[in-house]
Amino acid sequence: MVWRRTLFAKRFATVVCTMPSLRLPPSLAAERQRGVGAGVWRWLAGALLCAVLTGCASLPSAVDRPVSSALANPAETRLGAAVAARAQQAGTRNDSGFALVGDAELAFSSRMALIQAAQKTLDLQYYAIFADETTERMFDALRDAAARGVRIRLLLDDFNTSGKNAQVLRLAFEPNIALRLFNPLPGGRGSMVGRVLSNLKDTARMQRRMHNKMLVADNAVAITGGRNLGETYFGQGQDSNFVDLDVLAAGRVVRELSHSFDLYWNNPLAYPVESLMTAKEIDALKPPPVQDAVMAPAALPATGTPPETTDLRLLTWTWAPSxxxxxxxxxxxxxxxxxxxxxxxxxxxxxxxxxxxxxxxxxxxxxxxxxxxxxxxxxxxxxxxxxxxxxxxxxxxxxxxxxxxxxxxxxxxxxxxxxxxxxxxxxxxxxxxxxxxxxxxxxxxxxxxxxxxxxxxxxxxxxxxxxxxxxxxxxxxxxxxxxxxxxxxxxxxxxxxxxxxxxxxxxxxxxxxxxxxxxxxxxxxxxxxxxxxxxxxxxxxxxxxxxxxxxxxxx
Missing domain, CATH: 3.30.870.10 (Endonuclease Chain A)
Structure with missing residues (x-):
């Protein structure tokens, strides 16, 4: 009996303690803060049923991971030349420049500016990307960049790629875009909680997540900090929003960020999406369209739309040891x-x-x-x-x-x-x-x-x-x-x-x-x-x- 109680406590702790990473869906977030309602319990019950129905699954053993690396000569790009000019203008011996980004709109428009300015490469590494209107605007910009010949590598931790958010993985099937999932979890993607429950047999690995966050353009300018990608990180959430801080970086420290990205991208724990799912399987996870307008939920109040881009040259840049x-x-x-x-x-x-x-x-x-x-x-x-x-x-x-x-x-x-x-x-x-x-x-x-x-x-x-x-x-x-x-x-x-x-x-x-x-x-x-x-x-x-x-x- 003691053994059984201990095992139960360990399993229960694993589910409970994934909560720093496992957030309730936005539709239930406000309800959680008001109190635990019937909607939350229905969500958890559905996730448990999904886990029960999920059979044993494993990761593929033979995976093709073409090795690639960051842009070797960033000075040959417009961004690289602009960084060199800014450093010369500042008259500093420090080889890295920085600008803080606390404003939610600026956090979005800065990323858009880097995507639009890139000529050669874009490298994105994130713990979570949430599928919503805000990120879809960013995805459109990434598709435009890929169409003009920019090589895009997107490295994403696998923990949050379920349910609606699995639609992010469709980027892997776009020309000039490669998407890899780090430390993926085997099994279905219908529910995040369902994935947790179906992977309790490997709790030690499930607990270890790639929490890094960065976007690097042409190996010349990068933005890193606390933000994931999603509307609540850019001030567009209806019920709640995150208060966050990023830093824009230029120069030598960006090349160090790119070197770190390469180590993760070429690591055996990084799985190309194509080795885990097909485009058809991802499409199957799309939520059904609303057929009857009468049954559709009431429209939410309109929110301000973040600006499409910003002129990074207008920010206050500080050149400093780092x-x-x-x-x-x-x-x-x-x-x-x-x-x-x-x-x-x-x-x-x-x-x-x-x-x-x-x-x-x-x-x-x-x-x-x-x-x-x-x-x-x-x-x-x-x-x-x-x-x-x-x-x-x-x-x-x-x-x-x-x-x-x-x-x-x-x-x-x-x-x-x-x-x-x-x-x-x-x-x-x-x-x-x-x-x-x-x-x-x-x-x-x-x-x-x-x-x-x-x-x-x-x-x-x-x-x-x-x-x-x-x-x-x-x-x-x-x-x-x-x-x-x-x-x-x-x-x-x-x-x-x-x-x-x-x-x-x-x-x-x-x-x-x-x-x-x-x-x-x-x-x-x-x-x-x-x-x-x-x-x-x-x-x-x-x-x-x-x-x-x-x-x-x-x-």
């Missing part, structure tokens, strides 16, 4: 546990940088589960009187309740060290302004917000922006990428983007008589709270229920 922090593909390999000791991870590198702080650390991490090692590092810093401020999600704004469970375990210990904890509210006043994201648009004024930015500012002089969260999942399970930039001006710019959220739209968590207390900022229109603010009773009950089954390393 270093790329990036995990090797072997971190996700089947024998990763045997190789981890031989390599420092992106999060390890970030912790080493943070340990050198002398005065201050500003940490922004949507999923913040420090673990004992990170907690000890924070204690060492506090003994040296280093000020540490952390901005993370509240339970209500967190799209991954299991991750919040892990964070909540360390909340009292963090406060006991004198660390300042801020939790962002899900409900924002008017148009959402945080992180320069006024461009979420008036049509989305009522949407909820969820923090998704990943950045660290150290001593007002070093900025790290990337795909990593400060949690054990990013440190031990997922592959990540980040850029460290040593420059006071760009560090100050990042801080200016964060400060309004701390001052207006976040609770400061405190201990009062050994009880947690959520203090609203001065002049706020929302009150203090003595329990998880804005979270429904049902949501609080669910997090309490899953807490015993959620080990830190899986969050």
């Amino acid at each position: 270093a790329l922090l990036v995990d090797k593909p072997s971190k996700i390999a089947g024998d990763a546990d045997a190789t981890e000791a031989a390599q420092d991870t992106t999060v390890d590198g970030l912790l080493q940088l943070m340990a050198q702080a002398r005065r201050s650390l500003l940490i922004v991490s949507p999923y913040f589960v420090p673990g004992e090692r990170m907690l000890k590092a924070f204690a060492d810093l506090r003994r040296r009187d280093v000020q540490i401020r952390v901005l993370t999600n509240s339970l209500a704004s967190n799209d991954a309740p299991a991750a919040h469970v892990g964070y909540a375990r360390y909340r009292r210990a963090l406060l006991g060290l004198g660390i300042e904890l801020y939790e962002m509210r899900a409900e924002q006043r008017g148009t959402f302004r945080s992180f320069g994201a006024s461009a979420l648009g008036s049509g989305n004024a009522g949407s909820r917000a969820s923090l998704h930015s990943k950045l660290v500012v150290m001593d007002d002089a070093l900025l790290v922006v990337g795909s990593m969260n400060l949690d054990l999942r990013s440190q031990l399970q997922n592959s990540e990428v980040a850029i460290a930039i040593r420059n006071r001006a760009i560090s100050a710019e990042a801080t200016r983007l964060v400060e309004p959220t701390l001052a207006r739209d976040a609770y400061r968590v405190e201990l009062r008589d050994q009880q947690l207390w959520w203090r609203a900022p001065p002049g706020a229109v929302f009150p203090d709270a003595s329990a998880e603010p804005d979270a429904s009773l049902g949501l609080r009950f669910i997090t309490t229920l899953i807490a015993p089954f959620a080990p830190d390393e899986m969050l």
Whole structure:
């Protein structure tokens, strides 16, 4: 009986703890934040039935993976020549330039600008691409680029390529576009939860995901950071939107990003879509068309449409010393546990940088589960009187309740060290302004917000922006990428983007008589709270229920 209870707990924990990666469909996201409704349970029941009906499946053994590499001479392209000219104009010896992208519209139009400007190559590496109107505009631009002779390589983690999102895979059958899936899961793609349940026999591999995010044009200019591709990352979601931060990069660091992309693209874990599915199989997953207009759902209010492109030359570019922090593909390999000791991870590198702080650390991490090692590092810093401020999600704004469970375990210990904890509210006043994201648009004024930015500012002089969260999942399970930039001006710019959220739209968590207390900022229109603010009773009950089954390393 003990063995059976242990096995059940392990299986249950695996399903629960994929929730930092496994988000509810957009149609149910708002319902989750209001409480667990019948719609959620119907969705889960359907996914379970799908998993039961899915037979045993395996990945193909003989796969043709033609080796390719990044553009050798980016200086021969317009983008490459523009980068060289900009560096010469700046009169700097630094070989890499950067521009921060906090605005949701700018995040979209910058990517479109790179796609439209590319002459030779486009390399895209993402954890998730969601099929919606926003990404379809981007896909049209990719098709246009391919039609004019640009070689396009798209590398996508396989976890989210199910249901409606499987339609993204149709790009693999377009001329001049190659699409590979990293660490694919065998079995059907009808439901994401169904895929999880049908792969419980291989939970260790399923937990390891390629979380890297980058778009590289002509090996000359790139954009990387926290954003996946989808409407909620570009301010176009009806119910909720993510607050995020990217960085545009030019010069030498881009060539390092491309080298990292090549390592993943040519890795045995990268499977061409054609080896896993046919175009007919993908078409079969299309949702049925609505036949009767009377039965169609009511039209949603119109939202602002992001601009098609932007002139990247008008941005403020900063040339500065930098270093790329990036995990090797072997971190996700089947024998990763045997190789981890031989390599420092992106999060390890970030912790080493943070340990050198002398005065201050500003940490922004949507999923913040420090673990004992990170907690000890924070204690060492506090003994040296280093000020540490952390901005993370509240339970209500967190799209991954299991991750919040892990964070909540360390909340009292963090406060006991004198660390300042801020939790962002899900409900924002008017148009959402945080992180320069006024461009979420008036049509989305009522949407909820969820923090998704990943950045660290150290001593007002070093900025790290990337795909990593400060949690054990990013440190031990997922592959990540980040850029460290040593420059006071760009560090100050990042801080200016964060400060309004701390001052207006976040609770400061405190201990009062050994009880947690959520203090609203001065002049706020929302009150203090003595329990998880804005979270429904049902949501609080669910997090309490899953807490015993959620080990830190899986969050």
